[in-house]
Amino acid sequence: MFNSQNNKRIQFALKEDIEPHEILLDSLAKEKEKQDGFSEKKFEVLLVKKILQGFLFFYLLLISCFLVKTFQLQVLQGEELTALAKENKFIIHRIQAERGVIYDKNLKQLVFNLTSFDLICKKNKLPQEETEKEKVIKGVSQILQNDYLALREDIEKSELSQILISENLPHQELILLETKIKELPGFEIKTNSIREYYSGPSFSQIIGYTSKITAEEFKENQEFYSINDYVGRVGVEKSYEEVLRKNPGQLRIERDALENTISEEIISLPESGKSLVLWLDSDLQSKIEEELGKKLKELGTKKAAAIAMDPQTGGILSLVSFPEFDNNLFQKGGDEEALKALLIDSNEPLFNRAISGKYLTGSTIKPLIASAALEENVISSEKKINCQGLITVPHQYDPEIEYNFRDWTSHSWTDLRKAIAESCNVYFYTIGGGYGDQEGLGPTRIKEYLQLFGWTQKTGIDLPGESKGFVPDKEWKKRVLDEGWWDGNTYYLSIGQQYLQITPLEVITAFSAIANGGKLMRPQVIQKIVDTSSGELKVLEEKEPQIIRENFISSENLQVVREGMRQAVTGKNSPQASAVLLNSLPVAVAAKTGTAELGDDRYHNWITVFAPYENPEIVLTIMIENVKGVQAVVLPVARAVLNWYFTNPQLNSDDQNKF
Numbered sequence: 001m002f003n004s005q006n007n008k009r010i011q012f013a014l015k016e017d018i019e020p021h022e023i024l025l026d027s028l029a030k031e032k033e034k035q036d037g038f039s040e041k042k043f044e045v046l047l048v049k050k051i052l053q054g055f056l057f058f059y060l061l062l063i064s065c066f067l068v069k070t071f072q073l074q075v076l077q078g079e080e081l082t083a084l085a086k087e088n089k090f091i092i093h094r095i096q097a098e099r100g101v102i103y104d105k106n107l108k109q110l111v112f113n114l115t116s117f118d119l120i121c122k123k124n125k126l127p128q129e130e131t132e133k134e135k136v137i138k139g140v141s142q143i144l145q146n147d148y149l150a151l152r153e154d155i156e157k158s159e160l161s162q163i164l165i166s167e168n169l170p171h172q173e174l175i176l177l178e179t180k181i182k183e184l185p186g187f188e189i190k191t192n193s194i195r196e197y198y199s200g201p202s203f204s205q206i207i208g209y210t211s212k213i214t215a216e217e218f219k220e221n222q223e224f225y226s227i228n229d230y231v232g233r234v235g236v237e238k239s240y241e242e243v244l245r246k247n248p249g250q251l252r253i254e255r256d257a258l259e260n261t262i263s264e265e266i267i268s269l270p271e272s273g274k275s276l277v278l279w280l281d282s283d284l285q286s287k288i289e290e291e292l293g294k295k296l297k298e299l300g301t302k303k304a305a306a307i308a309m310d311p312q313t314g315g316i317l318s319l320v321s322f323p324e325f326d327n328n329l330f331q332k333g334g335d336e337e338a339l340k341a342l343l344i345d346s347n348e349p350l351f352n353r354a355i356s357g358k359y360l361t362g363s364t365i366k367p368l369i370a371s372a373a374l375e376e377n378v379i380s381s382e383k384k385i386n387c388q389g390l391i392t393v394p395h396q397y398d399p400e401i402e403y404n405f406r407d408w409t410s411h412s413w414t415d416l417r418k419a420i421a422e423s424c425n426v427y428f429y430t431i432g433g434g435y436g437d438q439e440g441l442g443p444t445r446i447k448e449y450l451q452l453f454g455w456t457q458k459t460g461i462d463l464p465g466e467s468k469g470f471v472p473d474k475e476w477k478k479r480v481l482d483e484g485w486w487d488g489n490t491y492y493l494s495i496g497q498q499y500l501q502i503t504p505l506e507v508i509t510a511f512s513a514i515a516n517g518g519k520l521m522r523p524q525v526i527q528k529i530v531d532t533s534s535g536e537l538k539v540l541e542e543k544e545p546q547i548i549r550e551n552f553i554s555s556e557n558l559q560v561v562r563e564g565m566r567q568a569v570t571g572k573n574s575p576q577a578s579a580v581l582l583n584s585l586p587v588a589v590a591a592k593t594g595t596a597e598l599g600d601d602r603y604h605n606w607i608t609v610f611a612p613y614e615n616p617e618i619v620l621t622i623m624i625e626n627v628k629g630v631q632a633v634v635l636p637v638a639r640a641v642l643n644w645y646f647t648n649p650q651l652n653s654d655d656q657n658k659f
Contacts (some may be wrong), residue, residue, distance in 0.1 A: 030351040084337035097246035098193060100273030102207060102236060104282040107525060107537070110203055113193040117174050118228040119144070119165040121155055126186035136184050140165070143176045146336045160215055162227045167212060168194060168331075180418035190230050194331045197238075201324035205352045206280060206316070206463070206525060208235020209327035224248070233330070234350075237526060239650075240276060243529055247271040258386055268589075274540060284308060284645060288320050289575065291640045292622065295633060296322055303625035305353040305504045306637075311512035311610060311619050313545040314521030316461070327520035356467045358501035359623065363423040363578075364594030364606045365450075365496035367514060367561045369441070370416055372449035373431040374557035380441050387411035387419075390437050393487055405429050405483050405491050410629075420564030421574035423593060425495050427522060432494025433487050443490050447471045452552045453510035454520055459548070461523040463529050496596060507608060508621040511592075514562060515610035515619050518554050519563030522546040565590035566613055579607070581635045586646045588613035589637070595630055603627050607634040611642060618645065 102111040119140070127133045137155070142147040144166055155163055165187070169177065177189055195210050197203065210230035218227050224245055225231070232238035248270050288306050296304055308318035329339045342349060351357070373379050389410040395401035407425040411418070418429035434440025441449075450471050451457065459469045471491065474485040492498035505523060513520040522545075529541040553641070569591050571577040579591040590613050594606030605627045610616040620641065622634045 005029070018565035023476050025656075036045060057310060070117075078471070096191060097248050097270035098272040098277040099195075099210075099230070099246050100244040101532070102244075102276045102278065103530075105315075106281070106283075107277065108282050110198045110207060110280075110282060111276075112196040112198070114196045116168045116194045117188045118167045118192050119169060119177060120188045120228060121157065121163045121165050121191050122188065123158070123161055123163065126155075127184060136186060139180065139184055140177075140187055143173060143180070158215070160227060164212065164228050167192070167228060179657055190226070190228055195328075196331065197327045199286070200326040200328040202286055203280070203282070204235070204325050204327040205321045205354065206235055206278070206285075206319045207327065209233055209599045210237050211330050230331075234352075234464060235327075236276060236278070236463065239462050240526065243276065244273040245592055246252040246273045272533050273531050275530050276526055277530055278525055279310065279313070279317060280319075280525070281308075281317045283648070284641075285318045285320065286316050287640050287644050288622075288637075289324075291637045292320060292322065292624075295637050296624065299624070299627060299633060301624065301626060302347050303353065304623060305357060306622045307354050307504055307513055308618055308620045308622070309508050309521075309523060311515040311521065311616050314509075314512070314524050315545075316523055316525050316526060317352050317618060319525075321353040323347050323349040340493070351505070352463075352465055353623075353625075355467050355503060355505045358467055358469055358503055359486055359604050359625070360498075360500055360503050360596035360598070361496035361507060362594035362596030362604065362606060363425075363496060364507060364592060364596075364608060365494070365500070366420055366423060367565060367592050368430050368453050368455075368510060369428055369432055369446065369494055370420055370561050370564065371453075371514070371553045371557055372445060374416070374560060375449070375553050376445060378441055379431050381416045381557075384413040384415045385419075385427050385430055385438065387414045387424045389426070391426055391429055391491075393435075396486075403488055404486065412578065416560060417564040417567050417576050420459050420561065420592065421567035421571075421578065422576045423578045429491040433490035434527045435448075440490065441494075443473055443485060443493060446490070446493055447473050452549065453513060454519075454548065455506050455510065457506075458547075459505055459509050459523050461505060462525050465607065466505065467503055469506050470500070471502075472499035479553045496508045496594060504621050504623050507606070507623075508619055509610045511610065511621065513550075513553075513620050514558055514565070515590075515616040518553055518558055519550040520548040520552075522548050554593060562590055564614075565592050565610075568592060579609075579635060580633070581632070582609065582639055582642070585611070585639065585642050587611050587642075589642065593632060593635070595632075598626065603630060605632070605634050607632075607638050609638050610643065611646070618642075 087368050098113050101109060103109050118547065127136060137152050138148050140146075141151045144151075150327075151165070154165075166173070169189070174189070177184075177187075181187065181189060197207060197209070202519060211232050211234050213225050213229045214228065217226075217231060218225055224247060226248070231458075232241040237244065288308065292306055293302055296302060297653055302323050304320075304322040306318065306320040307316065309316055322491065323345070325342050326338075329342060374381060387407060387410065390406045393403045393405065395403070405425070409422070409565035411422050411424045411426070414422070414424050414427050417425070429435060430438050430440065432440050432446060433442070447456075455469050456471050458466050472489070477483055477485050477489070477499075489498065493500060508519065509523055524546070526543055528539050531538045531540055566588070567574050568577050568579045569582045569589055571580045571583070578593045582589050582591055589609050591607060591609040594604075594608075596604040596606070598604065603626075605624045606622070608619065608621045610619040620638060622637055624633055627633055
């Protein structure tokens, strides 16, 4: 009973657990095991191991790759990638500061900063997908009414990450951009400041102007500038660029992975540029401009220069160059036609004739020749020469050939003071080149003394673009003209004719030494560097007067020359004195005129005046180019200016401390 039940259970179990095909396969496996001598079960175990070993090898290889890449990223490129990560996490924004402004000597503000708006493109923020990028750039070009292809080319060709697209955006374009700027990824509107120049044409040659920074300048000075900044180009704006320029602050913005702002931190505060106080008297500048402009209009000519200097300090009180230009044209860009006309004007308004123009001086040279003759004891101040209107010099090799060197009139017996007062050519021919038994200075000594007075050398004025004058000599004439130096060359040099080329700045600098008793002062435009950021004027640096040289002419000899220049105004013992028109001024003045012959009845007309005579506070040099005929056209201008200057109530010195 038990056995039968047990067999039934076994059969039931076999029926439940083993299917017929499994029994068949098992029997076949056993048969194969007998024939081949190995177990099928053993073969299955080895296959699993190989698969596991393959997985293990692949895993180790993958780990090795990860380790190598980690080494590359963490060690080889760690610093670079860390910096990139920080850039992604932190953005540095510039906090704008203001460029320093400029005042005249009485603290009248001549330069202002105005707010403007520029459109900037950040190339790395543009859409990467080509269709989207094209859509964005086309949108901008439509708003700006620019050519799409040209705009795209400008962006793609630029090596800079930030590109200035449009400056000083017009109001309508600014509004359109502000409403759509979120739809224009890669483009930003930046606040900027531009210059506004008070009475632009009046002060443009001394103040200069600014214009947009170039890509090269930006690359070299990214610490101080952004791509939409302005930098000085000429005048004080250029020569004092490092003083005037701003030092922007930095704001660090921390972002998360979604570019949401986490925190903001000011790394450095913005520092506005320092401001400048000039020696310039803006009212005097305007007066000279007014009077000289009227005279030019009357004459039908356009080119002239005028400088006023304080002979005690070298401070430039005024500097005028005609024709003028409006420096505001370089800031606002509103009148492109006017700017284009300015740049192609054949009269060269941008050329600063006062410090860069080189001219024949004519008789303006005579007080300097007189100083040299006295210092070299060539002649005494009391000795008289009979000036009968000309001297005649025979040819060196053929006595039958004679050369006549003429005067503008006959002066009879003339001493040094009268020679200066009446501008006697024969007298200066004689003491310059020698004649008869009277010794002359000769060309070498003439040039040496002219150089002592600062001619042929840059004065070192703190303005860019200064030229140095030219005084001819024997070596130059032989080298350039392949000719010898003749007595006639010395005669002409002695009266400021023929090859001489001197700047108005060199002229006034030389006469300042005569006015102040023998100190050749370096001309200076800037009086003070100041800080006005607190709302009060704080003097940071005061420019000290600089003496180029002194005591090269004795004070006694200079006094004789001064007396001759004074006699030119009073007419005392000089019936043909050249500047008696100035004798009606409210203060005593001394003067020397000059008429430089150009040929074809054309002349450069000069005058230099200092006043008051006993204690000079102003030297004024005026020159009008290419005047038709011999006429003292600058004398009325000088008289009107100086009459105004000494009758116009001057600002009290205490007013200069107010701000």
